[in-house]
Amino acid sequence: MTRLIDWLERYLLPLANDLASVRWLVALRDAFVSTLPISLTGSVAVLIKSLIVAADRNWGWHVFYQVMQPTVATCNFVWRGSVAMFALFFVLSWGYQLARACEVDPLAGAMTALCSFMMSIANYSYLLQGNKRVKLNQAFNIKQLSTTGMFTAILFGGLGVALYILGVKARLGLRIQSQMPPAQVAAFEAAIPVMLALFIVGGLNYLFQTITGQYFGDWLLEIIQLPLLKLGQGFVMVIAVTALTQLFWFFGINGSSALAPVVGSIWATAQNANLLAAANGHKIPYLWTSTSFVVFGVSGVCLPLVIAILLASKRGDHRTLAKVALAPAVFNVNEPMLYGMPIILNPVYFLPFTLAPLANVSLAYLATRLGWVNRVQASVPNIMPPVIGPYLACNYDWRALVLSLLNLLVAVLIWLPFVKAADKIGSQGEPRRFFMPQY
Template identity: 30%
Template sequence: MNQGVFDKISKFLVPLAGKLNNNRYLTVLRDAFMLAFPLTIFGSIAVVLMNLPFLDKIMSQSSLNTFRSAMNIAPQATMGIMTIFVVFGIGYYLSKSYNVEAVFGGAIALTSFLLLTPFVLLVKGQEAIQNVIPVDRLGAKGMFLGMIVAFSSAEIYRFIVQKDITIKMPNGVPPAVAKSFSALIPAAITLTFFLAINILVTQVFHTNMHDIIYNLVQTPLVGLGSGIIPTLIAIFATQILWFFGLHGQIIINSVMDPIWNTLAIENLESYTKTGEVHHIISKPFMDIYTVGMGGTGMTLAVVVAILLFMKSKQMKQIAKLGLAPGIFNVNEPIIFGLPIVMNPLIIIPWILAPMLVTLVTYISMSTGLVPPPTGVTVPWTVPIFINGIMATNSLAGGLLQLVNFVIVLVVWFPFLKVIDRMNVQKEQGGNGDQSDWKVS
């Protein structure tokens, strides 16, 4: 394997990935979604409980309807209004990154978003209901507007604060009071800006910013992100970055998570109302059918293949160390112990297996053989098969993972055998050193 090729690729990828990984806005976006993570987990658990397949066997239809009606508030109050948490999180973490008062940044971002949100519910065939906020504006439908407003409002707020255009209170005033007065002018200017935008859009153009952003920005991006080709490109980029020792998930997901999370919320909203799922690819699809099968690259199958079929003591020892973490989707022992990073013998199955499995999964779901994920958030440490059932609310979801597991094992097997033979020769004192193959 030509080391010069790897050096050239590395010189291009490492600086680029470093810039993406350290980008202020991508880091803030990732942290904002993680702020909502425990809340969405709670809502997802409620959805799973509401839709357990055997409930209609142990409960009457009336009792089942009552149970679901009582539990339905949980997903509505969490995943149903996820944009609120993301908007506040962006405002908070972006302000914090500039070392200005973060909680006011979050509050101002949320208020700015609400200033652009129509407080009216339009019901077909009925008169408009005033002074209410449609829940879908606070969920998937308002996600991209929320992110745009949160970033821009936090930037305006911190700019004014850093220019020292604030009210300064005398010494002895309680800190909470002083901070509130200090944020008064920045908040007023920022909120006035978004109020003016809302007046212009609603009174002159007779529409609202939610519909404008949804139609011009969100719908095209979500449509693009839900396609199999962009998804395969994202998988390819993730695997390549990991091959060079960079955390592909953090880098690629920072860009794609807003789209995949929006798709997941739309799926969940549809599933809880109609029992139907409109999008195959979403955040749970990516989590459960890639990372949720032993970690990045689906390496639990690699561990099992080594333990069952390989003879090298070195490889078996690494596999034993990686088995327990791999069951819970932690695979750094394999990535750095086998190793996978910068090992040209492994680059082909490392990239090919996830892309092939993603394609098989997509085809299985698009043809109706397996239901797509419902949109519930399953903790990433839940083991294979169980997480597949939970994500799709179907046994078929878990069985598909087992099929994918076999596919990964088959793709990796011949490459593992080559490495195994080399290691066995080395352990027996022969000329089987990998150093001529592995780029360091």
């Protein structure tokens, strides 16, 4: 075990630190995190609407359903203004965060990213009239502004901001007298870099469309985005990301943040597609999403340890810490156990800390694949208790409650032997305590 820890510390830790320090990846992570209020708002709207519809269909509350029609209509408006336009909000945040990370005007970066994105998606749509499909020019399909346009937003939004940053760093902006209002000074200084960036992006889109006959966003959806989303639904991908997340956390690096670009670009896109399908009453397309990863995997990782300690440990210091950490652990706040026990760089707890989430994710993936529980259809906050979170995320599926309790039981059973082993370690064998910064 010591050799394994040394090997991981020598080869994995530098990689994790490098990933956590790349400004582009940090900006991409922050962009996904900053859109959380939008996805949560849309999820709440879908959950409220689903509950009202379920009351009518399953319980026969027809009068209640009719009375609540204004609420249903309000939820439709909220959904259409939030998740249905997710790529639009994301590209604004992506441009803002990337420009801020590179220490240039973030507002200009956000607008440049938005313009670059809008130039790269098709400005036509189709209208069905009977069996005929009529093309409408100068019209944006709202689907392109949702999860369908996510990869276009990441790629061309990032390209536009990168060109703008290069222009600013090359000092191509206009120099304005300082007595002007700050907003005007910033606007004039950003004008030329933004103009150059947008003309380059526009020229690239023109060349691409001339050569291929397609808009870049449509091509990217067919060639890259859909295959990547399909790859993200595979069991190997789910297990690999879960294992890496736990390994990063073991060395004190926030694994969820370090892998946020992967989780966000693939599984968040799938999650928003599920949310759109649920809002429209369609079949849920994707088996695994970013919320699946959280509610069935890594979010409540320390609650089973707390329960195992309270059940089996005879060490007074461990039991005292577990009692203090119980309330935070119920709401998925893991830091008291991660740094107080500690779990980080503690070889005694390396295996259960890695194996318990892997077992939980495997069980949840299998149950979802077999149709024993609904697929995730809503986003829930990370602080939602482990049993309630899956119930809400799976659109009020009682089977998700059972799966959550089973996952909790499995995780506790995995932790128990190692908790008993830790009891036998005396003060001389106590693992070193490391307090490493989070990234």
